[in-house]
Amino acid sequence: MSAINVDLAVNGLITGLFYALMAIGLSLIFGILRIVNFAHGEFYMVGAYAYTLIALAFGVPVWIALPLAFLFGALVGWITERTLMRPLYQGYTSWGLMRDEYAVIVTFGLSLFLINLVDKIIGPYAYRGPPLVETSRITLGPIMISGHRLVAAGICIAVIIGTAALIKYSFWGKQIRAVSQNRLGASLAGINTAKASAIVFMLSGGLAAFAGALLSPVINASPDVGVFPAVKSYIIVVLGGLGSVPGSIIASLALGVIESFGAVYLSYQYRDAFGLILLMLFLLFRPQGLFGEKGREV
Amino acid sequence: MVSTSPNAAGASSPAPAMKPSSAQLTTTKTTVEFRAALIAMAFIAAIPLFVSNAYWLGVLIVSMYFAILAGGWNLLAGYTGQFSLAPAAFAMIGAYTTGLLATYFAVPPLLGIPAAIVVAGVIGLALGRAVMRLNGPYLALTTLSFAEIMRLVISNSIDITRGDLGLSVPGMINNRIVWYYFFLGVLVALLVGFYLLLRSKAGLFLQAIRDDEVAARRAGVDVVFWKTAAFALSAASAGFAGALYAHFAELVTPELGLIGQTGLIVSMTVIGGIGTLAGPIIAAFIVYVISEWLRDVGGYQLIVFAALVVIFARFFREGLWGLAKSGYKKFSAKRGTST
Amino acid sequence: MTMLSVRGVKKRYGGLTAVDNVSLDINEGELVGLIGPNGSGKTTLLNILSGLAIPDEGEILLDGKPCQGLTPEKLAHRGVMRMFQLTRVFRRMNVVDNLLVAGRALGLGPDEALSRAHSLISELRLDAVRELDAGQLSGGQMKLLEFGVCFMVPPRIALLDEPFAAVHPTMKEIMGAFIRSRHEKGQTFLLVSHDMPVVVELCPRSVCMNAGSVIIDAATRDVLNDARVIEAYLGGQAA
Numbered sequence: 001m002s003a004i005n006v007d008l009a010v011n012g013l014i015t016g017l018f019y020a021l022m023a024i025g026l027s028l029i030f031g032i033l034r035i036v037n038f039a040h041g042e043f044y045m046v047g048a049y050a051y052t053l054i055a056l057a058f059g060v061p062v063w064i065a066l067p068l069a070f071l072f073g074a075l076v077g078w079i080t081e082r083t084l085m086r087p088l089y090q091g092y093t094s095w096g097l098m099r100d101e102y103a104v105i106v107t108f109g110l111s112l113f114l115i116n117l118v119d120k121i122i123g124p125y126a127y128r129g130p131p132l133v134e135t136s137r138i139t140l141g142p143i144m145i146s147g148h149r150l151v152a153a154g155i156c157i158a159v160i161i162g163t164a165a166l167i168k169y170s171f172w173g174k175q176i177r178a179v180s181q182n183r184l185g186a187s188l189a190g191i192n193t194a195k196a197s198a199i200v201f202m203l204s205g206g207l208a209a210f211a212g213a214l215l216s217p218v219i220n221a222s223p224d225v226g227v228f229p230a231v232k233s234y235i236i237v238v239l240g241g242l243g244s245v246p247g248s249i250i251a252s253l254a255l256g257v258i259e260s261f262g263a264v265y266l267s268y269q270y271r272d273a274f275g276l277i278l279l280m281l282f283l284l285f286r287p288q289g290l291f292g293e294k295g296r297e298v
Numbered sequence: 299m300v301s302t303s304p305n306a307a308g309a310s311s312p313a314p315a316m317k318p319s320s321a322q323l324t325t326t327k328t329t330v331e332f333r334a335a336l337i338a339m340a341f342i343a344a345i346p347l348f349v350s351n352a353y354w355l356g357v358l359i360v361s362m363y364f365a366i367l368a369g370g371w372n373l374l375a376g377y378t379g380q381f382s383l384a385p386a387a388f389a390m391i392g393a394y395t396t397g398l399l400a401t402y403f404a405v406p407p408l409l410g411i412p413a414a415i416v417v418a419g420v421i422g423l424a425l426g427r428a429v430m431r432l433n434g435p436y437l438a439l440t441t442l443s444f445a446e447i448m449r450l451v452i453s454n455s456i457d458i459t460r461g462d463l464g465l466s467v468p469g470m471i472n473n474r475i476v477w478y479y480f481f482l483g484v485l486v487a488l489l490v491g492f493y494l495l496l497r498s499k500a501g502l503f504l505q506a507i508r509d510d511e512v513a514a515r516r517a518g519v520d521v522v523f524w525k526t527a528a529f530a531l532s533a534a535s536a537g538f539a540g541a542l543y544a545h546f547a548e549l550v551t552p553e554l555g556l557i558g559q560t561g562l563i564v565s566m567t568v569i570g571g572i573g574t575l576a577g578p579i580i581a582a583f584i585v586y587v588i589s590e591w592l593r594d595v596g597g598y599q600l601i602v603f604a605a606l607v608v609i610f611a612r613f614f615r616e617g618l619w620g621l622a623k624s625g626y627k628k629f630s631a632k633r634g635t636s637t
Numbered sequence: 638m639t640m641l642s643v644r645g646v647k648k649r650y651g652g653l654t655a656v657d658n659v660s661l662d663i664n665e666g667e668l669v670g671l672i673g674p675n676g677s678g679k680t681t682l683l684n685i686l687s688g689l690a691i692p693d694e695g696e697i698l699l700d701g702k703p704c705q706g707l708t709p710e711k712l713a714h715r716g717v718m719r720m721f722q723l724t725r726v727f728r729r730m731n732v733v734d735n736l737l738v739a740g741r742a743l744g745l746g747p748d749e750a751l752s753r754a755h756s757l758i759s760e761l762r763l764d765a766v767r768e769l770d771a772g773q774l775s776g777g778q779m780k781l782l783e784f785g786v787c788f789m790v791p792p793r794i795a796l797l798d799e800p801f802a803a804v805h806p807t808m809k810e811i812m813g814a815f816i817r818s819r820h821e822k823g824q825t826f827l828l829v830s831h832d833m834p835v836v837v838e839l840c841p842r843s844v845c846m847n848a849g850s851v852i853i854d855a856a857t858r859d860v861l862n863d864a865r866v867i868e869a870y871l872g873g874q875a876a
Binding site: 499502512519520 | 719
Binding site: 035038083100101102103105106108109110111112113115116117119120227231234235238270272276277279283 | 375379381383428429432433434435436438439440442443444446447450451454557558561564565568572598600601603604605607608611612
């Protein structure tokens with residue numbers, strides 16, 4: 001395999017790792033509430049800003065700013081769940097049967113609100129987040145990569161593995177999976193489903209914020225910085241099968257690689273369109289994705 | 299209003315002495331909404347008598363653009379239950395159709411605009427057919443992707459469309475007041491069209507599809523036809539609005555198709571009252587005029603409106619129209635008027 | 638005159654054969670009961686007959702013409718009407734509009750549809766709630782409304798899926814009277830029910846299914862006394 005292809009592949013995989021942080025959270029939300037969170041990109045944006053501003057404005061070291069960004073994203077996620085998501089499972093809404101539509105409108109509105117709020121309060125200008133390490137070029141065989149990207153990738157891997165382990169083995173992980181499979185059954189078995197939903201949103205917000213923080217040196221924090229990553233994550237969760245965490249991880253890596261090669265060999269201009277086209281094709285012909293279950297009504 | 303003889307379930311009832319006509323019973327709600335919308339339109343028609351400021355007349359004209367988009371989207375989302383996130387894309391498609399025809403083939407607006415309606419309608423039909431089996435978030439995501447792809451294509455085809463620089467489009471009417479009434483005329487015509495549609499069996503079928511698609515099929519409703527028809531109609535009206543806007547602004551850019559524009563349309567519809575005939579149209583004016591006014595004052599308009607969307611969705615599903623309705627009921631009750 | 642002919646219909650869901658080589662004929666004007674324990678395939682068979690599921694094998698003839706695989710809408714136009722076990726009405730539309738949907742969809746003009754809707758409302762004792770949205774009705778009223786929807790245009794055959802399940806005795810009365818009076822006028826029914834007294838009262842003939850197959854198809858009295866049927870119900874509810 002030629003050097004450039006190895007480089008493309010590795011870089012694609014690394015990009016995929018960052019995508020995975022976004023996609024896992026979105027997938028978990030779908031699993032537990034059966035909705036797509038259209039404000040997901042704004043969790044990313046919030047994390048990018050939190051990291052960048054905490055580090056730059058308060059002079060906090062990057063290694064502390066990073067987990068703080070995670071916590072901030074988790075906080076925003078928790079507030080979102082608490083204020084807006086309860087009607088989806090507690091029934092006290094006049095939307096009644098139109099819960100899907102409620103979720104679309106309310107998360108869409110939340111997205112617009114957060115984008116414009118940040119635009120107004122902090123300003124529309126982009127802020128460049130401080131890199132984790134200053135080394136700008138490291139050569140590993142055929143691959144050239146920045147120090148920050150390499151370290152960020154490593155952290156990503158650790159976080160993804162940690163999250164996957166959490167979902168699989170921890171107490172709350174099992175609760176979450178139970179609620180995802182059968183909400184009514186889980187609550188009858190004594191599981192606090194509201195708390196499980198809250199935890200999922202916190203985790204989801206935190207992970208997305210983390211991604212925003214890690215990428216902020218390259219993709220600078222601006223009010224609409226989350227829009228693109230969000231669209232990517234929608235694509236990924238559908239490809240991987242809505243609700244499947246392993247599917248999301250695999251699809252993330254795949255999309256990263258596809259975009260990496262596609263940008264060079266097919267079209268740089270339309271590099272962002274590949275995912276969109278894949279998304280449309282999957283939704284039209286195989287909505288359950290690669291790994292999802294065949295859902296939906298008769 | 300129809301009078302019903304009170305009957306406990308189980309008691310036999312005599313045949314009603316007065317059989318209500320279909321106009322009264324099945325369309326009372328829609329007819330009230332239609333009349334309210336007409337009153338609002340009359341008010342808007344009177345404005346140029348008092349306001350001659352060209353800027354504010356322009357603001358109102360753009361409001362009409364959004365009112366058409368909101369009304370068309372409401373037909374698809376509010377009445378048929380299909381939450382498409384592509385309305386702005388269809389406006390953009392309409393705008394570029396007439397713009398490109400004018401630029402490259404010297405097609406006059408009076409032909410370009412109908413062409414835009416047809417192109418947007420046909421693409422809408424195709425998209426509607428393709429997304430037939432999807433609903434909820436799946437439908438939203440697919441239409442979102444479609445909209446983004448369309449925008450990227452137009453934005454990147456710089457040789458043909460001049461991309462983000464925008465395409466100059468010939469004007470159509472020189473006088474802003476004439477434009478005002480022309481746009482308003484189109485809006486009212488579409489309002490009347492939607493009203494007649496909703497009063498007909500189509501209105502019954504679309505709402506049945508929204509409420510329970512399987513039950514609608516069981517009852518014999520040709521769901522495939524009506525869902526695609528709703529999509530096509532919604533897209534065609536959006537294309538119409540876009541084409542008109544193109545000749546009014548004399549410039550089209552891919553910004554017409556941004557997701558943020560769809561966000562504005564959705565906001566207006568939800569705040570006005572999704573699934574009501576008058577709400578979205580009236581709210582389009584309120585939202586846009588206030589947003590332009592606030593823009594001068596401090597620019598918080600988008601924050602406010604996004605917040606309102608969230609609050610209304612969460613607490614006031616029926617929107618401003620619903621609030622007006624319950625306000626009126628309370629008012630009548632207090633005054634002791636019998637219904 | 639055989640109206641509905643089911644021949645060798647099979648339906649598999651993954652490893653499970655829900656309907657296994659089912660054949661039966663229903664003649665015009667019959668009121669046939671379809672009984673069997675939970676999971677015996679009754680609802681799947683009904684789904685197939687009403688177009689909500691496509692059989693893997695076999696054919697279904699309505700008035701001599703094949704109709705397996707047709708969509709529910711097309712079947713409705715051919716005269717197959719199906720009531721759901723879990724009531725399905727148009728919740729945000731009022732009672733009259735609910736009925737008008739079926740009437741207009743199946744070809745009635747606006748005035749005729751409206752007058753039929755009103756007479757059905759009277760027959761089903763729903764006058765008091767005529768202007769309410771269907772979502773505001775009680776469960777029993779919703780069921781009656783669904784009944785009305787199915788009979789706006791009298792179907793060739795009415796497939797009723799457990800219409801008496803969890804229903805107030807008064808409503809049962811109304812529904813039973815409705816079915817009986819229509820049947821006397823020649824309406825054909827296939828009635829799925831667990832309510833044995835009602836099956837005995839209404840259906841001269843019954844078909845019993847178990848594990849996807851038809852185990853007996855005979856006069857109701859004989860069916861309910863059949864050893865296989867009693868065994869299928871594990872202790873049985875033979876009248």
